[in-house]
Amino acid sequence: MRGPRRVYLVVLFWISLLVCLTSYLGAGYRAAAAQDALSAxxxxxxxxxxxxxxxxxxxxxxxxxxxxxxxxxxxxxxxxxxxxxxxxxxxxxxxxxxxxxxxxxxxxxxxxxxxxxxxxxxxxxxxxxxxxxxxxxxxxxxxxxxxxxxxxxxxxxxxxxxxxxxxxxxxxxxxxxxxxxxxxxxxxxxxxxxxxxxxxxxxxxxxxxxxxxxxxxxxxxxxxxxxxxxxxxxxxxxxGDARDVEVLLHESAHGDFFTQPLKSTLRTAFRAHQAEPPDRLWHSVIFFVSGEVARRTVADRPSEFKPYWAGIDAFVEGERRNEFDALRSTLGALFEGMIERDAAFDALASRLSATSSAGTDAPE
Incomplete structure (x- = not known):
């Protein structure tokens, strides 16, 4: 019985070795195939x-x-x-x-x-x-x-x-x-x-x-x-400079988490003056605020920093200049801590509503 048993053990050994080798090669092939697929x-x-x-x-x-x-x-x-x-x-x-x-x-x-x-x-x-x-x-x-x-x-x-x-x-x-x-x-x-x-x-x-x-x-x-x-x-x-941060702050502010409460605040402030905010005023606010925050937090020389809006003709000397004049005096005072938020937006609405009414009543 010792002879057949030895033969049986030898055969079992080689079968086990063959199974392990096949499994190893198969795993290697699958890994290579997966890598090829990943590369492709x-x-x-x-x-x-x-x-x-x-x-x-x-x-x-x-x-x-x-x-x-x-x-x-x-x-x-x-x-x-x-x-x-x-x-x-x-x-x-x-x-x-x-x-x-x-x-x-x-x-x-x-x-x-x-x-x-x-x-x-x-x-x-x-x-x-x-x-x-x-x-x-x-x-x-x-x-x-x-x-x-x-x-x-x-x-x-x-x-x-x-x-x-x-x-x-x-x-x-x-x-x-x-x-x-x-x-x-x-x-x-x-x-x-x-x-x-x-x-x-x-x-x-x-x-x-x-x-x-x-x-x-x-x-x-x-x-x-x-x-x-x-x-x-x-x-x-x-x-990494102030302009890059300004653009990121500006773009992020387009999210509903800032745009919706801003628009709501503007509507409330203007209706207190029997008026509606100009259609794109909320965007002008974002331009101004993003530039002001970047100037105050990032710019190496804040007094020399030129915000993005300052390079846009419509804001500097065009049809929307009055908006930025108003923003600088009202929200600018908010940033300086000279006025509270609600009062700043009320002052903004008061100034722009008066400007709009004067323009409407002016003779052609």
């Missing part, structure tokens, strides 16, 4: 992030590609349907691309040319495009086929070309901008947000506001869609 489906390296107490900054490959193609197509639009053109410096690299890449890229650009009469900020279809490709950041969105206007097809075809020629550069530009901007935010955001809440009468949300940093945005360099609040901002320069 992702834009490497992955999206990068910086998170502060109030902002979640992210560089997202699909959103970056979307805005890159949109602005590139705008420069190609002979019909001049785009509102304002941005300079797309990467166009000078086009001739050096391999012909297959160049053909794929120009086909995607052509599809984006068809949407140049649509606004990234106000057009429902383009807002849906942004929403559908926002998640996940590091793989091909499963819903590209649902992306409207044929842009899903354009994005899928263009992504390998983008990955090969531009994504690394754009990602690194965004990484630098986010790193320096997040460092500045961490030192000033608590006091900045407290000032915003006091003026607007709202409360910053518990979750950080989502900010996607892209190589290009809309013509203004940044825009915000709401419900949920989602900021798109162009990585311009090294980041």
């Amino acid at each position: 489906d992702t834009v490497a390296p992955e999206a990068v992030h910086e998170v502060t107490a109030h902002f979640a900054l992210r560089s997202h490959p699909w959103l970056s590609l979307h805005h890159f193609l949109y602005q590139w197509a705008c420069t190609e639009d002979a019909d001049r349907r785009c509102a304002r053109r941005m300079t797309v410096s990467e166009k000078k690299m086009l001739a050096a691309l391999p012909e297959p890449d160049r053909i794929l890229w120009l086909q995607a650009v052509e599809l984006y040319r068809a949407v140049q009469d649509r606004s990234l900020l106000f057009d429902d279809a383009l807002i849906q495009v942004k929403s559908l490709i926002s998640e996940p950041a590091d793989s091909i969105p499963a819903n590209l086929s649902d992306v409207p206007l044929g842009l899903g097809k354009a994005l899928e075809a263009a992504m390998p070309v983008y990955r090969k020629h531009w994504w690394d550069q754009h990602r690194e530009r965004a990484r630098q901008w986010m790193r320096t901007t997040a460092a500045t935010l961490r030192s000033v955001e608590a006091s900045s947000v407290a000032q915003l809440e006091h003026v607007y009468g709202g409360t910053w949300p518990e979750e950080p506001v989502q900010v996607d940093v892209t190589p290009y945005a809309n013509w203004a360099g940044a825009y915000t869609t709401v419900r949920p609040t989602h900021v798109i901002i162009m990585a311009d320069g090294n980041g």
